[in-house]
Amino acid sequence: MLPIFITLLLVVSSFKYTITLPSGAPVSVCDTMLPFHAGGIPPLTSVSPFRVTPFASVVGQGQILQLEVESNPPNIVFGGFMIQARNRYPPYQIVGSFEKSDDGIVKAINCNGGFDNTVTHVSPDKKKDLHLVWQAPLDFTGEIVFNSTIAQEYDKFWVGLESRPVRIVASDLAPPTSVGISTTRRPITPTQSFTYTPRTTESANNVDPIYTGCGVSKGCFGFPEGCVDQRNCRAIVTTIVQGERYTFELKSGFNRPAYVAFGLSFDNKMGDDSVIECVPEQGVVNAYTSWTQAQPYGVTRDGIPQNIFRLIDRSYIDGTIYCKVEREAATTVRGRRFDLITDNFHILLATGSKVSGDHVSYHDIGRHFTDSPRALAETASFTGSSKLFLRLHGAFMLTAWIGTASLGILLARYFKQTWVGSSFCGKDQWFAWHRFFMVLTWLLTIAGFVLIFIEIDGWSQANNPHAILGTVTTALCFIQPIGAFFRPHPGTKNRPYFNWLHWFIGNSAHILAIVTIFFAVKLAKAELPEWLDYIIVAFVAFHVCMHLIFSIAGCASDRRNVQRVTSFPMADMTPSRTSMSSGDRKQDAPYAGFRKTLLFFYILIILLFVIALVVIAVLAPIEDTVASIKQKIMN
Numbered sequence: 001m002l003p004i005f006i007t008l009l010l011v012v013s014s015f016k017y018t019i020t021l022p023s024g025a026p027v028s029v030c031d032t033m034l035p036f037h038a039g040g041i042p043p044l045t046s047v048s049p050f051r052v053t054p055f056a057s058v059v060g061q062g063q064i065l066q067l068e069v070e071s072n073p074p075n076i077v078f079g080g081f082m083i084q085a086r087n088r089y090p091p092y093q094i095v096g097s098f099e100k101s102d103d104g105i106v107k108a109i110n111c112n113g114g115f116d117n118t119v120t121h122v123s124p125d126k127k128k129d130l131h132l133v134w135q136a137p138l139d140f141t142g143e144i145v146f147n148s149t150i151a152q153e154y155d156k157f158w159v160g161l162e163s164r165p166v167r168i169v170a171s172d173l174a175p176p177t178s179v180g181i182s183t184t185r186r187p188i189t190p191t192q193s194f195t196y197t198p199r200t201t202e203s204a205n206n207v208d209p210i211y212t213g214c215g216v217s218k219g220c221f222g223f224p225e226g227c228v229d230q231r232n233c234r235a236i237v238t239t240i241v242q243g244e245r246y247t248f249e250l251k252s253g254f255n256r257p258a259y260v261a262f263g264l265s266f267d268n269k270m271g272d273d274s275v276i277e278c279v280p281e282q283g284v285v286n287a288y289t290s291w292t293q294a295q296p297y298g299v300t301r302d303g304i305p306q307n308i309f310r311l312i313d314r315s316y317i318d319g320t321i322y323c324k325v326e327r328e329a330a331t332t333v334r335g336r337r338f339d340l341i342t343d344n345f346h347i348l349l350a351t352g353s354k355v356s357g358d359h360v361s362y363h364d365i366g367r368h369f370t371d372s373p374r375a376l377a378e379t380a381s382f383t384g385s386s387k388l389f390l391r392l393h394g395a396f397m398l399t400a401w402i403g404t405a406s407l408g409i410l411l412a413r414y415f416k417q418t419w420v421g422s423s424f425c426g427k428d429q430w431f432a433w434h435r436f437f438m439v440l441t442w443l444l445t446i447a448g449f450v451l452i453f454i455e456i457d458g459w460s461q462a463n464n465p466h467a468i469l470g471t472v473t474t475a476l477c478f479i480q481p482i483g484a485f486f487r488p489h490p491g492t493k494n495r496p497y498f499n500w501l502h503w504f505i506g507n508s509a510h511i512l513a514i515v516t517i518f519f520a521v522k523l524a525k526a527e528l529p530e531w532l533d534y535i536i537v538a539f540v541a542f543h544v545c546m547h548l549i550f551s552i553a554g555c556a557s558d559r560r561n562v563q564r565v566t567s568f569p570m571a572d573m574t575p576s577r578t579s580m581s582s583g584d585r586k587q588d589a590p591y592a593g594f595r596k597t598l599l600f601f602y603i604l605i606i607l608l609f610v611i612a613l614v615v616i617a618v619l620a621p622i623e624d625t626v627a628s629i630k631q632k633i634m635n
Contacts, residue, residue, distance in 0.1 A: 024120035025082040030111035033082050033149045034159055043159040047241045047377045049076050050150045052163040060169055062138050069130040072243035077126040080151040084118040088143040095140050099133040136168050143167050160217050164312050210251050221347050221382035223368035224621045234366055235351040237262040241377040244329040246340045250278050252351040253320030259360045260321050263348035268369050274333045277360055278323035285314035285323050291334055299359050344373035362463055366524045389455040394617035396448035400441045401513035403610040408437030414550040417589030449474045466519040476509035527620040539609045546602050553591055560590035
């Protein structure tokens, strides 16, 4: 009874495997290459141990190319497979044909009107180190990849495995070595992609192929944050891991960059990082390895091995840089070991507008780095580091110097003879509110200054005077209340000197702060739109016009006040001089109502400026944020 039970158990267990891959893939899955297992078992997204390796990278039209299906580690067996050569670019048509095999392992099928252009298994028997022969088409030139589905077990299979690219050249450059079966066929309907992406619905004709598979079969990281989901990155790097093959794609076309680069870092700061750069040179994209250094700040290729990667694809079209490189799994650079299999890394991504000699210059177009160290084999879309401190720095500085400082200076300049009859906390109204706004300016400025130093962990290396001007502004702001604390008493001989010095430092800090904000718009890290300059210019124009109006009103008030005083020429001769003088001091200067109305209008407009600027700074890049919100509303 026991032998019968064991035999039955073996039959049942083998039946599951048999129905998995009984006689090869049907033509109904030629486009998706997705097996139909038990009503839809999804493919694995982990690293596959299998890969298809072509024996050459260039082949002529009609020539024969040998392939091998191998595993890493070696000797891993598999049961089923489906392999076809596809055009690397849209419309991803299947090209070429496979030679028929008499070994009873491989059979060719006809997909999308072609002839023997796809191979699959004959039986689910275990197999390894499979050798195939493929013939290039006579009517095609360009780059192809071998796309494959390989099933190790019933519920363990991978879809969309890519080989390295193979270039097919014209027959006059590489004459055919044999005459085979013609592969000329009618055009087919473009498919979405040669990589299985069940969540993608867009046509390949209007979606950049670099985003295909993000979060499914490869890891993707780009900036600005959230751009991978929106498929509108200014720069992007993708990671494709197949066994011990680590392939990286880089792309950037924003502002016609001079380079795009990514680095592997053990922290989230620039310095001691291994970098691969893609640089267009005379219309051709070349790739280099380099090394970042914090002191002195920069990137260098000196002494960096250039044989730790292989450039397998590149293009430079309409100012857009694209390259694809395969990096060694374990390398040692500058005495540091970078093991892509076992180590986790921060990914640094940068692009800039200038290359100087044999090194790239500052990443003035943009840069970003992942929020935490990640395994490169992860297929999720990586998230960038938080920019909270950067955004708070911008919000604090804009609020301080567009809002509170402007109000504080205006009150001290034009409202000393307004609200004379009332006080606030024992002080004149103008002085109490002036001190409140300027203390708030001081607190916001110091907080913003500290936050940006924490964010960049040192001095900014950007080729921009923003940092220097901001530091000078902060220094002037810092000493201003200290000087005010030690101000001489009214009526003393040094009081006029203090008044002029206090006025000069305050106004100098305010002017420098506005200039500093202008330069902030040019910083790539801030991600501010160029048109923000127009808003700042509008603020400056409004601020100057209001000062002009207040000055004219002040002159008219002084003239009216003089007339009011001289209309009582005998006032100083009367016994009631003291009482009249006291009453005159408690009376607002002429046109106080007009000044109050102007102040209300000024506060309202300044508040609108501050809100608009802070929103733009916090939600930067604002265009991408608005586009994201619109898309979410439409969805």
